[in-house]
Amino acid sequence: MKFSKLLLIALSISLFVSCSSDDDDSPKGAYANGFFILNEGSTDAGTVSFSSDDFSIFTKDAYKAENGSDVLGNFVQNIFFDGDRAYIIAGGSNVITVVNRYTFKLIAKIDSGLANPRYGVTKDGKAYVTNANTYSYINPETGDTDDYVAVINLATNTVESKIDLNATANRLILEDGKLYITEPNSSTKLLIVNIATKAVETVEIGLRGDSIEEENGTLFILKAPYTGSGEIVKVKISDKSVSRIPFPESLAGTRGMDIEDNKIYYTAGSAVYAMDINATTPSTTAIVNTPATNIYGFAVENNRIYIADAAFNKDSKAYIYNLSGVLQKELTVGVGANGFYFND
Numbered sequence: 001m002k003f004s005k006l007l008l009i010a011l012s013i014s015l016f017v018s019c020s021s022d023d024d025d026s027p028k029g030a031y032a033n034g035f036f037i038l039n040e041g042s043t044d045a046g047t048v049s050f051s052s053d054d055f056s057i058f059t060k061d062a063y064k065a066e067n068g069s070d071v072l073g074n075f076v077q078n079i080f081f082d083g084d085r086a087y088i089i090a091g092g093s094n095v096i097t098v099v100n101r102y103t104f105k106l107i108a109k110i111d112s113g114l115a116n117p118r119y120g121v122t123k124d125g126k127a128y129v130t131n132a133n134t135y136s137y138i139n140p141e142t143g144d145t146d147d148y149v150a151v152i153n154l155a156t157n158t159v160e161s162k163i164d165l166n167a168t169a170n171r172l173i174l175e176d177g178k179l180y181i182t183e184p185n186s187s188t189k190l191l192i193v194n195i196a197t198k199a200v201e202t203v204e205i206g207l208r209g210d211s212i213e214e215e216n217g218t219l220f221i222l223k224a225p226y227t228g229s230g231e232i233v234k235v236k237i238s239d240k241s242v243s244r245i246p247f248p249e250s251l252a253g254t255r256g257m258d259i260e261d262n263k264i265y266y267t268a269g270s271a272v273y274a275m276d277i278n279a280t281t282p283s284t285t286a287i288v289n290t291p292a293t294n295i296y297g298f299a300v301e302n303n304r305i306y307i308a309d310a311a312f313n314k315d316s317k318a319y320i321y322n323l324s325g326v327l328q329k330e331l332t333v334g335v336g337a338n339g340f341y342f343n344d
Helices: 003-022 062-069
Strands: 034-039 049-054 075-083 085-090 094-098 106-110 115-125 126-131 148-154 160-164 172-175 178-181 187-193 200-202 210-213 220-224 231-236 242-246 256-259 263-268 273-278 294-303 304-309 316-320 329-331 335-344
Touching: 034 075, 034 294, 049 062, 049 075, 049 329, 062 094, 075 115, 075 335, 085 115, 115 172, 126 160, 126 172, 172 210, 210 256, 220 256, 256 294, 263 294, 304 335, 316 335
Parallel strands: 294 335
Antiparallel strands: 034 049, 034 335, 075 085, 085 094, 094 106, 115 126, 126 148, 148 160, 172 178, 178 187, 187 200, 210 220, 220 231, 231 242, 256 263, 263 273, 294 304, 304 316, 316 329
């Protein structure tokens, strides 16, 4: 065979290998390009349902489908991501289950150093997870002051330290090296935790601060009381100044909030509302009226509205609408559906 012909073959193989390695369209796993619905559970262990973005694939219990008889634990509360891993918090079992976010195969379990874990975020190889510890309604003497943030080394999947809060804690976000933490029951404070120094500051926002989002240097916190109407509290990060958007009585039963494309979306009763992010008064005109009787999970993502209608004695429902209020899909998911998590 002539040298020129050999060279041509070698060049062709090289080009083929190069093009193949540059091709990033290969599927990451069965659970890419879709969303998870977290199901808290009741007397049994919680579950995670999955739907593809186009609704063509649905798995009611993705963890069981991939890991057989192993369970996530009781009261599955939150999922957070880091790289190709998903971390699933089961607060009732004091365990965080680590899986590959695209295959949902079990990688590890973090089961020490946790006490009623709630929500988590990650940064630079560490996770920060709020822990409610003894809860105020279980142990009134310490429940309001013994909450902490567990600092988890993600390389070893171990709790390496904790940040004592001397307060109650639940939802959190991470911005510029600081954790911003709300607690919906007994606390009137927004907690601000510097993760480098572990220093804790507080801002008075009033009782029942729950959902929290950040946009353009401002925190938006939904206060959702058990009865009556709530309000959105805005905290400017730079100077910690506070302003408020009160809801009228016609919007009693506020529950969920999300921000997408410069609009604040929120629920009241069984309906969804939206207002401009710079508005000073809330809209009272529903954009979606749902059949839900217990909106327990809520999200707005990629021009869709996601509603979790939680039942705790039977399977829950998830409803997905477009922004015009047209139902796109109804899904039957697990017991106690409480949130949506999106997986590219």
